[in-house]
Amino acid sequence: MLRFIHTVFALERDLIVGGQAVMEGVMMRTPSAYAIACRKLDGSIVTTAEILPKWSDKYKWLNTPVLRGGATLIQTMALGIKALNFSAKIFEDDLKEQEQREKAPAAEPRLAFAEGTDDESFTKSRAKVYIPATAKARTPGQSASAVGSILFALGFNILLFVVAPLLLTNVAFIALGFAEAPVIAPEAGWWGTFAAYVWETKPHSWVAFNLIDGVIRMIFFVAMIYSMSFLKDIRRVFEYHGAEHKTVYTWENGLELTPANATTQRRQHPRCGTSFLMVVMLVSIVLFSVIAFEQTWLNLVVRIALMPLVAGLSYEVIRYAAKKESGAVFKLMTLPGIWLQNITTQEPDDAQLEVAIQALNESLKLEPETA
Secondary structure, eight states: OGGGOOEEEEEETTEEEEEEEETTEEEEEOSSEEEEEEEOTTSOEEEEEEEOOOHHHHOGGGGSTTHHHHHHHHHHHHHHHHHHHHHHHHHHHHHHHHHHHHHSOOOOEEEEEEEOOSOTTOOEEEEEEEOOOOOOOOOOOOOOOHHHHHHHHHHHHHIIIIIHHHHHHHHHHHHTTSBOOOOOOTTOOHHHHHHHHHHBOOBSOHHHHHHHHHHHHHHHHHHHHHHHTTSHHHHHHHHHHHHHHHHHHHHHTTOOOOHHHHTTSOSOOTTOHHHHHHHHHHHHHHHHTTOOOSBHHHHHHHHHHHHHHHHHHHHHHHHHHTSTTOOHHHHHHHHHHHHHHHHHOOOOOHHHHHHHHHHHHHHHHTOGGGO
């Protein structure tokens, strides 16, 4: 889920920029455009940039508070998938080129004529020269369908962060005597017993039930992030995530966009996607506390139906929390996300900062306000 959520930043007055770390690169987004920069194995940086459609100009109602959060999330996920596919294609083609170079047969010597000396009687001489083999043209691969990827991501996250915590909480409450135990027929097998435990939800306290459900959901999220941090490739992504934050801080502070200036900036940003997801967890605990259906499937349906509202409210909390005049409550709600960024962002090197800076510069070139 984390890969599909952009970090949202306010840079200059109304200029809001988002960013996302990808495979060996960074995607930066301005209100009117986005750009992706990726580092290849030979050290060069490949970039692509494009103007973004202005949904809010065409549909004014998308500017409405709360509603704009859901619309932004959908566009963010679509753009995030696109950026990940681009970086994966660059990385895949890079590896293929490297394999072709390693597997290419040694060039066979061929006879060719070279120009001779000034002696008229000796104008041509045969010499052995090496002519390299011709590299095969690369066949562009097909990227995964953005729509299919988004649906898969949504389904996976609903299963992991909505369905699993609810069922686990229900089973735990029944086992600990905090909920009414189901009536199980003597001849019921393992499937019948399981179905009886999850079919109905009858806790003695719905407030306690929804609180534990939310805590389990948060534990799942933190555990997933922490376990991912041990993977080498994911750690590289986290380093580019740190480069993205440091680059934005450099821009926010009015400094020249250079690796030297960026390296001194902080890695943790209050409007990071990590903070957004942690706020989603907290808002869902409060919002889901009003749900009290004994039928488990109704609890699931209502929770899923409320997710756009949860996302919209979380977006407004994140947006307001970054303002200097915001209250302590909003600051406190984003604090767990700041702490978690010690995992999701790692210290980048100058080469990674250069990639992030390149992405931001390319995006700003297409932004009318900064052109």
